[in-house]
Amino acid sequence: MPDPVAYRQLDAPPDAGPLADEILLAPAAHEPVACLWRAPPGLVVPRTYAARAGFARVQASFAARGCPIHVRQSGGGVVPQGPGILNLSLAQAFTGRPLDHSEILYRHLCALISDALAAFDIETRTQAVEGSFCDGRYNLAVPAPDRKIVGTAQVWRRIPGQAPDRHVGLVHALILAQCDPVELTARANALETALGATRRYEADRIASLDSLLPPDQRPAFPDALEARLRETLRTRPPLPDAMPVRTPTGYSK
Template identity: 50%
Template sequence: MASFATRPDIDSMPFQLIDPASLSGDPLDAEEALLARAAAGDAVAHVWEAPASLVVPRSYQRYAALADAREAFAQRGCPVWLRLSGGGLVPQGPGILNLSLAYPVHAPMGALSETVYVHLCRILADALNSLGVLTHWQAVEGSFCDGRFNLAWGPGDDARKIAGTAQYWRRVPHADKDAPLYAVLVHAVLLVDADPIEINERANAFEAMIESGRRYEEMRIVTVAQALAYECFSMPADLRERVRAELIERVKEASPPEQ
């Protein structure tokens, strides 16, 4: 771990890739481990997949039916996990790849929130561009966990969400003038070759069970595989591994955003 007295400038530190096997399968526990590394002065990256499941922010605890719905979905083989960041429900499962970055930030709470999002989106966009999929960031109404910094494919109102993003800031306890003020965790969920119909049906079924009033549209999302097909590019047989390799390569070339 970096020493605050001797560590290099944060924005010149390369990300250290974390072995997924070293972290808990519970996303909340894994996030805590990444934040602990960031609070200690490290910049870390985690590229990972999860079995069929749903992940919701802790704000969903306001729904009275949440506990019963989580139990019902767990019995179906689809656990529902809590996460630290805000936003909405996110599906997980085969064909979905995740990228989590955590690093210390010398800035007031939220001051660099847009910079943090753009930095993550550029890593994702560069990786996808190398495969022939051109993307940009924008809101996509009707998609799960919609936000201004979705990564989207397609023009204007016809754009579809290919990745969702979220971030979480935590004050570092007992920080002094040489320590980071915050540990930041930023996360992306990338749809590689998942079944859009299945993940939307699963997400909508859970939202209906907790009576949240939310409903998502399958035509508002797109996978990397679909985007390649629409562009008439040949489909690599090892698409998931290709996407993973490109993401890892871009992460290795990156460092935290300038502060």
């Protein structure tokens, strides 16, 4: 069977919230799929946070203040959601060990977003940015000084009823299109404080993409970026189903 020429773009259910991309896991067993969506204000954490002492109490307290905490399947750290944040996820089936595909799947997602941002004369590079929330090797950042503008994470699932080496890989990007770095960082720090953690994040280690543009382009930027990303998804082919086996380097998250 020939490799597909494009991702099938799925719409997130209206009530899916910040975990909307998990709807991709089932259809991705049959074809490469993608989803672009926005979520209401809140925080999203990996399952490691849910295992912390007092998490249920903190979750209820934050929900009562209008900041629900959702637990996602992918790894990483705490991330805020809300207006001005775009989410993009890709999912497709692979043959072989997840470890052999993890890095190239991250790089594929980052390249797709970088190509879309180049249309706005925003140049990015893949790197960690110490002090940013949910830091990892496959952030997208802008230089001088280095600031994170996209965070990524991924999750893998074996495909029921298929060969044991058949898995779905889902990779997600949180894109800071038009938001307040101080407010987002304060929200993430509030959760760490409430859970008794000593980790703290720095607002000047992230940037809102619209702040990199001329003032007259900023109001319409999130919609313009979403349109550019959708066009990129229509023209950028998914990865091949099977990649050459490579020396595993481990997951970044």
